[in-house]
Amino acid sequence: MMLLYLMVLVVPTYLAAKPLDIEIQARSAVLMNAATGAILFEKQPFLPVSPASTTKIATALYVIEHEQNLGRMVTVSAECLKHKPSQDRERFPAHWLESDGTMLGIKRGEMVTLETLLYGMMLVSGNDAANVAAEVMGGSVPQFMELLNEYLQGMGCQNTHFANPHGLTHSAHYCSAYDMALITQRALRNHTFRQIVSTLKYTKPKSNKQAAREILHTNPLLKAKSRHYYPKAIGVKSGYTAAAQRTLVAAAEHEGRTLIAVVFGTQTSDERFQDAKKLFDAAFAQKKERRRLIGSDYTFIKEIDGSKLPLRANLAKALCIEYFPAEESECKAILHWQVEGLPIHKGQKVGEVEIVDLKGTLLQKGDLCASCDVKGNIFWRVKEWLTR
Numbered sequence: 587m588m589l590l591y592l593m594v595l596v597v598p599t600y601l602a603a604k605p606l607d608i609e610i611q612a613r614s615a616v617l618m619n620a621a622t623g624a625i626l627f628e629k630q631p632f633l634p635v636s637p638a639s640t641t642k643i644a645t646a647l648y649v650i651e652h653e654q655n656l657g658r659m660v661t662v663s664a665e666c667l668k669h670k671p672s673q674d675r676e677r678f679p680a681h682w683l684e685s686d687g688t689m690l691g692i693k694r695g696e697m698v699t700l701e702t703l704l705y706g707m708m709l710v711s712g713n714d715a716a717n718v719a720a721e722v723m724g725g726s727v728p729q730f731m732e733l734l735n736e737y738l739q740g741m742g743c744q745n746t747h748f749a750n751p752h753g754l755t756h757s758a759h760y761c762s763a764y765d766m767a768l769i770t771q772r773a774l775r776n777h778t779f780r781q782i783v784s785t786l787k788y789t790k791p792k793s794n795k796q797a798a799r800e801i802l803h804t805n806p807l808l809k810a811k812s813r814h815y816y817p818k819a820i821g822v823k824s825g826y827t828a829a830a831q832r833t834l835v836a837a838a839e840h841e842g843r844t845l846i847a848v849v850f851g852t853q854t855s856d857e858r859f860q861d862a863k864k865l866f867d868a869a870f871a872q873k874k875e876r877r878r879l880i881g882s883d884y885t886f887i888k889e890i891d892g893s894k895l896p897l898r899a900n901l902a903k904a905l906c907i908e909y910f911p912a913e914e915s916e917c918k919a920i921l922h923w924q925v926e927g928l929p930i931h932k933g934q935k936v937g938e939v940e941i942v943d944l945k946g947t948l949l950q951k952g953d954l955c956a957s958c959d960v961k962g963n964i965f966w967r968v969k970e971w972l973t974r
Contacts, residue, residue: 604911606868610861613851616763617865620774620844626869626912631764634745635850638825638833641753642707642716647773648734649719656701662692666717680749680756681727683713690715696795705788709803716752742768755829763848770822770835770846783821807836814859834858840870874908892928894963899936902953917943930960
């Protein structure tokens with residue numbers, strides 16, 4: 587009968603990250619590995635600020651995850667198109683629109699699909715489209731905001747509260763750069779979301795109120811003829827309000843590695859794109875480093891019931907790990923003893939050692955083999971003879 591034992595070991599060395607040393611203009615920022623959540627760069631990452639239209643990332647993600655039929659036809663209500671007056675805007679519902687905000691241009695009573703609303707939100711930053719999607723998903727926009735905030739808290743967003751689905755300025759509407767990176771990390775795992783935010787143009791179908799028309803993505807990182815074009819970019823969303831200044835969430839891929847840059851609070855539009863590209867370029871320029879964590883000369887010892895001597899074992903080969911210098915690489919070793927009983931012969935596999943990160947993701951593993959024979963003592967031999 588195989589006896590299984592589990593032991594958590596402390597890895598003798600830390601793979602200490604060396605965050606990117608870069609000067610950027612943004613008030614707050616985060617650069618995150620989309621796969622692992624590792625933070626490569628941060629500047630006031632937990633500061634709650636107005637995120638402007640990057641809010642729509644969360645709204646779109648909620649709709650995509652909670653609606654099975656994005657082709658469902660919905661009707662634009664009058665409530666979703668209401669505007670605030672130019673004075674005392676805080677007195678009015680947070681989701682009401684503002685005359686200088688960006689719009690998809692849908693009309694009261696118009697019938698559109700949820701898919702059209704998502705493209706309208708993410709390509710041209712339609713505040714009206716965000717309101718309609720929120721009302722449909724929540725029964726009303728305020729009820730949707732309760733659902734969305736609960737959803738974001740469950741995701742781990744600790745410095746976020748959204749008062750509307752589009753990002754127009756409100757005192758109760760804020761998000762940190764780190765939380766927005768978390769939201770985007772989850773969003774990029776969704777195929778539909780990735781497809782929408784990487785689309786350069788979309789045809790809004792003919793409706794009962796309007797003819798078909800083409801809408802174009804406004805993200806210059808994706809446009810080949812733009813001076814801010816970044817070939818590795820795959821989305822995601824920019825934003826602007828007077829209070830938020832310029833905001834940007836961008837994602838880029840290189841050699842199978844996806845990074846998320848959140849840049850909040852630059853004074854000019856150019857600065858946010860320059861900051862994001864600077865972060866991406868610095869991270870992608872790094873080369874992987876290799877470090878040995880546990881060598882084959884490290885001896886593991888375990889007492890075995892009935893044995894004359896303890897079991898001594900070594901790894902069949904050293905366990906090494908490769909990592910980028912800027913990425914958080916704290917990890918631990920987990921030892922799985924797999925002892926089949928006595929006797930144990932030299933070279934016999936007696937377990938495995940796994941290297942995992944702090945989230946439990948397997949990074950590396952190796953076989954553990956006995957370094958010498960282990961025989962039973964006299965009491966074990968007598969017991970074996972009596973049970974024959």
